[in-house]
Each structure stands twice: as structure tokens, then as C-alpha cells.
């Protein structure tokens with residue numbers, strides 16, 4: 001029997017933090033798979049650069065995920081132009097290391113704690129709430145699977161060696177919120193999952209190390225023997241948003257080269 005040809009995936013995907021790093025790789029892979037991608041970032045110039053390189057119909061939006069009104073405007077603007085967003089990937093995240101150093105809890109300012117939670121945890125809540133409210137009001141057409149993917153971190157699972165307690169705790173909140181939203185979205189046929197990257201070669205990881213050879217040294221503690229790439233993580237996201245992942249919800253996919261095994 002000839003292999004069935006899959007219909008092209010024409011859903012709209014909103015990717016926050018899409019202006020660089022893992023988010024940019026997610027935008028590129030989803031676009032390559034046929035999805036129409038809205039690249040959103042607090043850095044509007046980077047979002048525009050990525051969207052322009054993808055070409056039409058992909059588009060760029062500027063938004064701070066920690067700002068309630070901005071998140072509402074983001075969905076308003078996008079859905080007014082293109083209709084319902086089927087796929088939400090909230091990659092935007094923030095790791096604060098004042099002076100390049102990992103702050104210890106005893107020295108941590110409340111401001112650093114609050115800013116870490118604002119982007120990582122509150123941001124996930126705001127975009128997840130907005131997506132759910134909109135799909136409740138305007139469900140997706142039958143057969144068009146709704147998907148949400150959040151970003152945790154191996155730091156939340158291990159206690160973290162390079163990040164701050166504020167980041168670790170905020171990412172743990174994201175993993176809990178993923179399950180809560182998965183339960184409350186299931187009746188819509190929307191799945192909600194998370195990825196937990198390990199050490200992935202981006203500006204964020206490089207901000208945690210100093211000196212040449214530091215990443216190579218870190219790779220020695222990873223069973224697969226290397227730091228992960230942004231494409232390693234994007235591949236897990238692409239699977240989670242695909243029709244093939246319709247029966248996964250409330251799960252966390254670890255993309256860490258075996259750095260942490262459950």
C-alpha cells in the first residue's frame with residue numbers, strides 16, 4: 001500500500017522569545033514544517049530579523065511576556081490579523097546573574113527574585129491564561145490540535161549548579177503550571193507540555209561560564225559527551241506540537257543528553 005501523504009500543517013504558532021537562541025531555532029523548525037509562525041520577543045528588532053528571514057506569511061511582534069496588558073495586546077493584534085492561534089510555545093525566559101556571578105540565597109535581593117518570577121513564571125501564566133481564554137471562547141476547528149509548550153529547565157529538577165535559586169524556583173513553578181493548565185485545557189483537545197533543556201549552547205548558557213574551555217569541561221559531565229544545540233531542543237518542541245503527540249499532555253520532555261535521568 002502506498003504511504004499516506006500527510007496534509008500540510010497550516011496552523012498558526014505563536015513563539016515567544018523567538019528572537020534568538022532556542023526560540024529562534026523553534027521558529028525556524030516549525031516554519032520548515034509548514035506552520036505559520038508569529039515570532040514574538042521583547043527585543044522587537046531580533047523578532048523582526050527572524051521573521052524577515054523566514055519570509056511571508058511569518059510575522060514579528062514585540063511583547064514582554066511579563067506584562068499583562070502587553071500579552072493581551074499581543075494576542076489581540078495577532079488574532080485580529082490571522083485568526084485563532086493553535087500553537088503556543090513560550091520560550092521567553094530570563095536568568096539574572098549580577099556581575100556574572102550566581103547569587104547565593106543569603107545575598108539575593110527581592111528585586112532579583114521578583115524579576116526572575118515575573119518573566120519565567122508569571123510570563124507562562126499570562127500567555128497560558130490568554131491562550132486558554134481565547135480557545136474557550138473560539139475553539140479550534142475539529143481536527144486542528146491545539147498545543148501549548150512551556151520551558152522548564154534541568155535546573156528546576158536538579159537544584160541547578162549555575163543558575164540562581166530564583167530561576168530554579170521560577171522554572172519549578174512553570175513545571176507545576178504546565179500540569180494545571182493541561183488539566184484545564186484537555187476538554188478543548190488542547191495538550192499542554194513542557195521541555196526541560198539541560199546545558200544548551202546559547203547566550204544564556206554562556207553567561208553562566210567564564211574562561212575558555214568551561215563549556216568543554218561541563219560537557220564531560222554529560223553522558224552523551226556534548227553540550228546540547230538549539231536544534232536538539234527545537235526537535236522536541238516540533239514533536240510536542242505535531243499531530244503525532246496528540247496523546248501526550250502534562251508531560252515534561254528532558255533534552256539534556258542524559259545529564260539528569262529520572
Ligand SMILES: NC(=O)c1ccc[n+]([C@@H]2O[C@H](COP(=O)([O-])OP(=O)(O)OC[C@H]3O[C@@H](n4cnc5c(N)ncnc54)[C@H](O)[C@@H]3O)[C@@H](O)[C@H]2O)c1
Pocket residue numbers: 016017018019020021022023040041042043046063064065066090091092093094095119123151152153154155196197198199200201202203204205
Ligand atoms: N540555554 C540553556 O542552557 C537553557 C537551559 C534550560 C532552560 N533554558 C530555557 O530555554 C529558554 C530559551 O533559552 P535561551 O538559552 O535560548 O535564552 P536566550 O537568553 O538566548 O534567549 C531568550 C530570548 O527570550 C527573550 N526574552 C527575555 N525576556 C523576555 C520577555 N520578558 N518577554 C519576551 N521575550 C523575552 C530574549 O529577548 C531572547 O530573545 C528559556 O526559557 C530558558 O530559561 C535554557
